Amino acid sequence: MAAGAVPGDPSFEELFRIHAGRLARLAHLLGADDAEDVVQEAFCRFFVVYRDGQVGNLVAYLNRMVVNEVRTRQRRTKLADRKRLHLVAAPPANEQIERNESIHELVRALRDLPPRQREALVLRYWLDLPLAEIAVAMQVRLGTAKSLVSRGVARLGQQLEDHR
Amino acid sequence: MNETETRLTDELEREAAALEVDLDRMWSVVQERTKPAATETPAARRWRHRVTPYLAAASVAAVVVTVAVVNNGDHEPLPAGQAPPAVTKKTTKAPAGPVDQPVADWACRDRTAIQPKPGIFVDPRKAPEEAVEREVPRFHFTLSGTTGVLDYGDASGRRISRTELTETGGRWRVGARTVCTGAGGRPSTDPVALGKYTGKPLPFDPGTAQLRDVPATGTPLLLDDRSYFDSTGMLRQTTLYAYPAKGGYSFARIPETGSYDLSVTHEDQLGGDSALVDSRGPDATNPFGAHAFTLDLIISYLTKDADVTGLSSISASDHRKGPAQKFDFPGGRTLYTVLARRSSTATRR
Numbered sequence: 001m002a003a004g005a006v007p008g009d010p011s012f013e014e015l016f017r018i019h020a021g022r023l024a025r026l027a028h029l030l031g032a033d034d035a036e037d038v039v040q041e042a043f044c045r046f047f048v049v050y051r052d053g054q055v056g057n058l059v060a061y062l063n064r065m066v067v068n069e070v071r072t073r074q075r076r077t078k079l080a081d082r083k084r085l086h087l088v089a090a091p092p093a094n095e096q097i098e099r100n101e102s103i104h105e106l107v108r109a110l111r112d113l114p115p116r117q118r119e120a121l122v123l124r125y126w127l128d129l130p131l132a133e134i135a136v137a138m139q140v141r142l143g144t145a146k147s148l149v150s151r152g153v154a155r156l157g158q159q160l161e162d163h164r
Numbered sequence: 165m166n167e168t169e170t171r172l173t174d175e176l177e178r179e180a181a182a183l184e185v186d187l188d189r190m191w192s193v194v195q196e197r198t199k200p201a202a203t204e205t206p207a208a209r210r211w212r213h214r215v216t217p218y219l220a221a222a223s224v225a226a227v228v229v230t231v232a233v234v235n236n237g238d239h240e241p242l243p244a245g246q247a248p249p250a251v252t253k254k255t256t257k258a259p260a261g262p263v264d265q266p267v268a269d270w271a272c273r274d275r276t277a278i279q280p281k282p283g284i285f286v287d288p289r290k291a292p293e294e295a296v297e298r299e300v301p302r303f304h305f306t307l308s309g310t311t312g313v314l315d316y317g318d319a320s321g322r323r324i325s326r327t328e329l330t331e332t333g334g335r336w337r338v339g340a341r342t343v344c345t346g347a348g349g350r351p352s353t354d355p356v357a358l359g360k361y362t363g364k365p366l367p368f369d370p371g372t373a374q375l376r377d378v379p380a381t382g383t384p385l386l387l388d389d390r391s392y393f394d395s396t397g398m399l400r401q402t403t404l405y406a407y408p409a410k411g412g413y414s415f416a417r418i419p420e421t422g423s424y425d426l427s428v429t430h431e432d433q434l435g436g437d438s439a440l441v442d443s444r445g446p447d448a449t450n451p452f453g454a455h456a457f458t459l460d461l462i463i464s465y466l467t468k469d470a471d472v473t474g475l476s477s478i479s480a481s482d483h484r485k486g487p488a489q490k491f492d493f494p495g496g497r498t499l500y501t502v503l504a505r506r507s508s509t510a511t512r513r
Contacts, residue, residue, distance in 0.1 A: 001420075011187065012198075013191070016187075016190075016191055016194060017191070020185070020187055020190055020191070021185045021187060024183065024185045024190075025181075025183050025185070027181065028179075028183045029176060029179060029180055035183065035185075036185060036186065036189075038192050039190060040190050040193050040197075043194045043198075044194055044197045044198055047194075047198045049296075052261075053292075054291065056293065059473040069173050071373075074369050106168070106171050106172050106175045106374070107175045107176065107179045110176075112170070114376060115373070115376055115377070116373055116376070116377050117377070120441075121172065122176065125169060125172045125173045125176055126173070126176040126177065126180060148228040153168055153169060153172075154165075156168050156172060157166070157168040160167075160168060160171075
């Protein structure tokens with residue numbers, strides 16, 4: 001039990017065991033390259049506020065921390081990529097084709113969406129969060145969350161049509 | 165659910181299930197990184213919590229001074245006599261939360277009263293979530309019987325807001341708040357006309373969420389920059405840009421306030437920005453969110469060849485005319501803007 005934890009609350013380790021797997025998958029679906037690392041970082045930060053008993057809705061808070069952490073890393077990566085050009089070794093063509101085929105069509109299309117639309121769709125259709133909780137996790141207004149979900153679905157639907 | 169939604173749900177589920185997560189390894193890492201904090205005694209923890217902001221500020225000041233001195237000598241920016249620090253993958257910085265200390269008299273002359281949504285409670289045993297989220301430097305509860313007040317203070321310890329509290333069934337209900345505001349009840353301490361910005365505007369940031377969703381296709385145009393008080397009484401700054409985007413133009417407010425507009429206004433169409441700041445709705449962490457503190461409404465019109473002469477706004481209550489401006493916009497176009505002033509509901513105390 002972590003020092004400072006509120007009596008009657010689940011222990012920090014219990015919280016970790018209950019939520020870490022789900023949060024790692026959330027980070028993965030949001031496009032994190034290092035989903036486990038994201039969750040470790042989130043829990044280390046979470047520990048500070050948890051210890052001081054400052055959090056009301058633990059699950060919503062953890063969701064938001066993971067969403068934020070993924071965003072931060074993606075922003076950093078994007079900035080770093082702008083500053084330098086890489087020469088990378090491409091996998092053999094047949095290997096690349098096999099890899100692409102293993103990715104489901106819609107999930108692949110999801111990766112091409114603007115980051116906020118992608119976040120909204122993952123929170124809605126994988127975590128099954130209501131719009132109000134999506135808004136909290138993404139730190140946007142309810143109307144914005146609703147708009148992001150509907151635009152994202154419309155765009156994916158369009159891409160499905162285009163592939164037919 | 166339509167076909168797209170059903171398929172998306174299934175595919176997300178399969179994609180997520182395919183990821184193998186090593187919980188034991190992750191837990192070892194987390195345990196190792198949180199170990200020093202977890203073994204603290206409660207008293208030591210409280211002391212450190214109180215001094216963390218000062219220690220952090222002192223550390224930053226020390227680093228800034230050291231780097232400045234070394235840079236003046238045309239050396240590498242490293243403290244003299246020290247080896248370069250080892251590269252670490254990441255560090256976890258403890259957030260510098262608000263400190264519980266008595267708050268002195270008001271920091272501002274102009275104040276206004278705002279009301280929370282009903283049914284919001286605070287726990288006087290800990291820092292209010294709102295204060296943590298908005299990085300209010302200081303808070304203090306003063307309770308007496310079944311009534312009390314919650315004061316927020318600025319970095320120098322002077323009061324920036326006072327919230328009335330009432331005990332109901334063992335819980336403290338949040339009541340009316342008196343909060344610092346601008347002169348005459350306006351949100352800005354230094355209201356300026358659009359285009360006549362002062363001070364140091366916040367830079368246009370292509371990394372914001374809005375700019376990632378609606379990217380700029382050309383040079384942004386600075387429209388406005390001003391300060392305002394948020395619902396906790398904290399003084400903040402906001403800068404407004406208009407920027408060319410695919411299909412027209414958009415407004416970008418820096419820093420983002422938690423919500424933004426995804427729409428693009430087309431050429432030769434009337435557009436605008438509600439300039440709503442502090443816009444997150446009331447919830448447990450933000451009881452006074454979406455209060456009446458909005459900046460002015462901005463109406464805009466982008467055109468290449470039309471000559472706009474009649475774009476104006478006059479307040480029905482005090483007949484004041486909002487200032488209108490004309491900007492050269494990328495692509496040989498002209499952006500016309502007009503400021504529709506909002507009437508004040510604030511009271512000076």
